[in-house]
Amino acid sequence: MAEVARLAGVSPATVSRVLAGHRRHIAPDTRRKVLDVASRLDYSPNALARSLATRKTPILAALVHDISDPYFGEITRGIEAVAGEREHLVMVCNWLRSPDRLLRYLRQLRSMRVAGIVFCGSGITEDHPLNTEICLEVRRLHRYGIRMVALAPQSQEMPSIMVDNRAAAALAVRHLLDHGHSRIGHLSGPPMLLTAHHRLEGYRQAMRDAGIAPPDGWIEPAGFSMAEGFEGGMRLLARAPEITGLFAANDQLAIGAMAAADQMGRSVPASLSVVGIGNVPVLPFLRPALDSVAVPNHEIGQEAARLILERRAARSTAAAVRFLPFELVVRQSVIPAPDTTLHPAVAR
Amino acid sequence: MAEVARLAGVSPATVSRVLAGHRRHIAPDTRRKVLDVASRLDYSPNALARSLATRKTPILAALVHDISDPYFGEITRGIEAVAGEREHLVMVCNWLRSPDRLLRYLRQLRSMRVAGIVFCGSGITEDHPLNTEICLEVRRLHRYGIRMVALAPQSQEMPSIMVDNRAAAALAVRHLLDHGHSRIGHLSGPPMLLTAHHRLEGYRQAMRDAGIAPPDGWIEPAGFSMAEGFEGGMRLLARAPEITGLFAANDQLAIGAMAAADQMGRSVPASLSVVGIGNVPVLPFLRPALDSVAVPNHEIGQEAARLILERRAARSTAAAVRFLPFELVVRQSVIPAPDTTLHPAVAR
DNA sequence: GAAGGTCCCGAAAGCGCTTGCATGAAGCCC
DNA sequence: GGGCTTCATGCAAGCGCTTTCGGGACCTTC
Numbered sequence: 001m002a003e004v005a006r007l008a009g010v011s012p013a014t015v016s017r018v019l020a021g022h023r024r025h026i027a028p029d030t031r032r033k034v035l036d037v038a039s040r041l042d043y044s045p046n047a048l049a050r051s052l053a054t055r056k057t058p059i060l061a062a063l064v065h066d067i068s069d070p071y072f073g074e075i076t077r078g079i080e081a082v083a084g085e086r087e088h089l090v091m092v093c094n095w096l097r098s099p100d101r102l103l104r105y106l107r108q109l110r111s112m113r114v115a116g117i118v119f120c121g122s123g124i125t126e127d128h129p130l131n132t133e134i135c136l137e138v139r140r141l142h143r144y145g146i147r148m149v150a151l152a153p154q155s156q157e158m159p160s161i162m163v164d165n166r167a168a169a170a171l172a173v174r175h176l177l178d179h180g181h182s183r184i185g186h187l188s189g190p191p192m193l194l195t196a197h198h199r200l201e202g203y204r205q206a207m208r209d210a211g212i213a214p215p216d217g218w219i220e221p222a223g224f225s226m227a228e229g230f231e232g233g234m235r236l237l238a239r240a241p242e243i244t245g246l247f248a249a250n251d252q253l254a255i256g257a258m259a260a261a262d263q264m265g266r267s268v269p270a271s272l273s274v275v276g277i278g279n280v281p282v283l284p285f286l287r288p289a290l291d292s293v294a295v296p297n298h299e300i301g302q303e304a305a306r307l308i309l310e311r312r313a314a315r316s317t318a319a320a321v322r323f324l325p326f327e328l329v330v331r332q333s334v335i336p337a338p339d340t341t342l343h344p345a346v347a348r
Numbered sequence: 349m350a351e352v353a354r355l356a357g358v359s360p361a362t363v364s365r366v367l368a369g370h371r372r373h374i375a376p377d378t379r380r381k382v383l384d385v386a387s388r389l390d391y392s393p394n395a396l397a398r399s400l401a402t403r404k405t406p407i408l409a410a411l412v413h414d415i416s417d418p419y420f421g422e423i424t425r426g427i428e429a430v431a432g433e434r435e436h437l438v439m440v441c442n443w444l445r446s447p448d449r450l451l452r453y454l455r456q457l458r459s460m461r462v463a464g465i466v467f468c469g470s471g472i473t474e475d476h477p478l479n480t481e482i483c484l485e486v487r488r489l490h491r492y493g494i495r496m497v498a499l500a501p502q503s504q505e506m507p508s509i510m511v512d513n514r515a516a517a518a519l520a521v522r523h524l525l526d527h528g529h530s531r532i533g534h535l536s537g538p539p540m541l542l543t544a545h546h547r548l549e550g551y552r553q554a555m556r557d558a559g560i561a562p563p564d565g566w567i568e569p570a571g572f573s574m575a576e577g578f579e580g581g582m583r584l585l586a587r588a589p590e591i592t593g594l595f596a597a598n599d600q601l602a603i604g605a606m607a608a609a610d611q612m613g614r615s616v617p618a619s620l621s622v623v624g625i626g627n628v629p630v631l632p633f634l635r636p637a638l639d640s641v642a643v644p645n646h647e648i649g650q651e652a653a654r655l656i657l658e659r660r661a662a663r664s665t666a667a668a669v670r671f672l673p674f675e676l677v678v679r680q681s682v683i684p685a686p687d688t689t690l691h692p693a694v695a696r
Numbered sequence: 697g698a699a700g701g702t703c704c705c706g707a708a709a710g711c712g713c714t715t716g717c718a719t720g721a722a723g724c725c726c
Numbered sequence: 727g728g729g730c731t732t733c734a735t736g737c738a739a740g741c742g743c744t745t746t747c748g749g750g751a752c753c754t755t756c
Contacts (some may be wrong), residue, residue, distance in 0.1 A: 001742065001743065002742085010705075010706085011706045011707075012706090012742090012743080013703065013705070013706060013707080013708095013744080013745080014704085014705060014706075014742095015743095016742095016743065016744060016745085017705090017744090017745090019743095020744080022351055025703065025704060025705080026703095026704075026705090026706060027703085027705090030704080030705085037657045042488050044455065044488075044492070045458045045459055045742085045743075046400070046459065046461065046741085046742050046743065047456075047459040047460045047461070047743095048396050048400045048405065048461060048741090048742080048743090049400050049711085049741070049742035049743035049744090050742080050743055050744075051396045051711095051743090052394070052396045052397050052400055052430045052711050052712065052741090052742080052743070052744090053711050053715085053742080053743045053744040053745080054711085054743085054744065054745095055711075058591055059439075066421075066425065067415065067416050067421045067424050067425055067428070067440075068421030068422040069418070069421065070416050070417070070421065070422070072548065073414075073415045073416030073417065073418065073420075073421050074416040075418045076415050076416070076440065077414065078416070078439075079442070079547060080442055084449075085741095087456070089439050089441070089456060089457075089460070090439065090440060091407075091437050091438065091439050091440075092415075092424065092428070092438060092439075092440045093428075093437070094425060094428055101432075107392065108395075108435070109437075110392045111392045111393055111394065111395040112396065112437070113394065113395070113396060134576045140390050140392075144392070145441075149396065166711080178359075226629065226630065226632075226633050229633075230633065239560075240439050243634045255633050256633055258633070258635075259632075259633040259634075259635065259637075262635050281574065282574065282603065282630055284574075284607075285574050285578065285603050285604055285606070285607040286607075286634070287607065287610050287635065289607075342583065349712065349713065350712085358716095358735075359735065359737080360712090360736090361711095361714080361715080361735070361736060361737075361738095362734085362735060362736075364712095364713065364714060364715085364732095365714090365715090365735090367713095368714080369738045372733085372734095373733065373734060374734070375733085375734060375735090378734075378735085378755090387742080391714075393712085394711085394712050394713065395713095396711090396712080396713090397711070397712035397713040397714090397741085398712080398714075399713090399741095400711090400712080400713070400714095400741050400742065400743085401712080401713045401714040401715085401740080401741050402713085402714065402715095402741085403741075411711080607700095635731085640707055
């Protein structure tokens with residue numbers, strides 16, 4: 001910068017002002033001259049020095065379970081989309097559900113003085129020994145002025161953006177109910193994840209509202225992966241062959257379960273209707289194309305980034321929860337239950 | 349830091365040395381005292397100031413097309429895995445195949461003085477107007493001491509890590525040939541991508557080696573997405589219904605093509621054998637489970653990160669190409685061609 | 697024509713860390 | 727006991743930017 005200043009015949013202060021884009025207090029031709037010299041020299045201002053001086057780092061961090069899961073990929077893209085508009089970069093940290101990796105990341109991000117952190121996954125269960133340590137660290141981050149947003153129910157003191165998982169699950173289940181299914185099984189997610197828990201609750205609620213009390217045998221704990229969906233599906237179909245409908249806690253499970261159904265000689269949808277949550281891109285290309293509740297991952301990411309970058313949001317550090325809308329995407333994996341007359345609702 | 353120094357009764361220099369982990373020249377109890385005070389104060393050294401002083405930033409950047417594509421997700425995880433071991437963070441930049449986004453990112457990364465950049469996608473075609481600008485920028489990055497690695501054939505002066513796409517494609521095609529298929533179609537990737545180009549070449553080569561000269565009608569330009577696979581598949585099957593085997597330039601295309609085949613009443617594999625490249629996680633759960641050539645994305649990411657972080661690698665800035673091994677994963681989507689006697693090679 | 701405004705711009709003091717050099721205290725040998 | 731090395735530590739000069747403060751130049755205004 002000194003070099004640029006010298007060649008342009010001005011002071012470093014002026015160069016700084018020009019390059020930082022201060023509109024006022026800069027004579028047009030001074031500006032031109034500076035910009036000219038800077039580009040001739042391929043000058044690239046040192047962002048670190050700038051951050052050090054301004055006490056703000058143009059970086060957002062996305063704390064994800066595993067970036068190779070497209071679910072997180074989509075969220076991250078959303079974050080990046082609005083971060084980019086505001087000249088921020090995004091860092092991705094795979095914590096792999098390991099609390100001490102998480103902790104290490106949080107410390108690293110603090111020392112980097114990032115602008116904000118998006119917690120993309122479900123929180124870890126309350127009673128984990130490292131949890132209090134994490135809470136403490138979150139508080140420290142707050143004290144350092146680092147904004148945080150959670151994308152899942154989190155007991156921490158930070159705002160969160162998400163879909164109402166209970167309602168989304170209930171919508172999926174109602175989709176099956178509306179087609180006359182009453183013996184509906186559920187492949188549930190990892191029990192330690194609140195998201196999975198809420199979807200299970202949504203399933204229960206919807207069934208109860210329909211006057212059905214699902215026996216425990218209809219609910220199979222699985223996980224969130226396709227392999228777990230397959231295994232869970234095998235177990236569930238073996239134990240409760242009477243079910244004609246299946247609600248999986250996410251699309252991966254649903255995909256695995258479809259493979260399991262095939263293995264067990266239950267064709268989908270003829271002998272088993274299936275619906276998932278997430279609406280991952282592959283669904284339309286499966287045979288049958290899978291019905292699902294679409295969750296606006298991209299928008300969620302965008303909203304999260306906005307919440308962090310928007311000036312005015314400062315005051316609302318309270319744990320406000322904002323729900324984003326979701327919708328049912330109907331394809332080919334749900335048909336009327338074999339032994340029922342068509343329920344009128346199916347017409348819509 | 350001054351605060352810590354004061355409370356520990358030492359100079360800031362000493363605190364710095366302790367926290368930076370300088371083994372020598374520090375009395376054990378001075379160290380203890382400093383660490384003690386630091387942790388009592390929740391002191392977190394300012395990474396920016398440190399980077400400014402040391403002239404190195406502990407950040408790696410992954411320049412990807414789109415992080416929500418699991419292919420890039422896996423690579424990024426690989427990068428992050430080894431970056432993490434060395435206390436580096438990873439930044440992800442979705443350039444979305446837009447050269448000027450790429451350029452903007454490169455500038456930003458330069459001003460951040462990142463340790464290195466991994467170019468994860470294919471390079472853009474040589475003749476794009478912005479290409480020379482990008483080359484220039486790459487050279488500037490070099491001059492700033494920023495290490496770069498490409499994960500695709502790139503004409504730039506940087507080392508690259510990848511699989512031999514020609515050979516991988518040829519392996520896939522041979523898989524079909526070995527099953528007696530001779531009328532093998534190809535759904536090819538975006539023509540501007542070298543990866544796609546090489547796979548097409550691999551297809552041609554393998555066919556030629558088998559003494560077959562595929563007519564142009566067997567080759568359908570598509571893209572790299574499932575939707576393009578579907579549309580391309582529809583076009584190809586309509587135009588060249590005689591084909592009994594299909595090699596898709598990646599798994600997404602293969603998945604789309606399978607849906608298209610279904611639509612056209614061609615059941616896979618009974619009436620059409622299909623093989624892709626990439627071995628994405630969903631394949632085993634498709635019906636039929638799809639055969640594919642597995643590409644070690646995670647390892648590729650790891651190697652790339654190593655290449656950047658390893659000290660000694662400095663001298664080899666030349667454009668050395670390192671190929672990683674790939675392998676054929678056989679599942680259910682390829683069966684012997686209907687009208688041929690079983691070729692002996694199929695036995696293995 | 698003096699007082700007051702408005703603009704540009706430069707000087708210089710940080711931002712929070714690292715590190716080369718200097719210093720002084722020990723420890724060692726003959 | 728003097729000269730030598732070794733070791734732990736401190737001093738202070740950066741690293742490359744931002745920003746406050748104030749000074750000059752120029753223009754208004756009465």
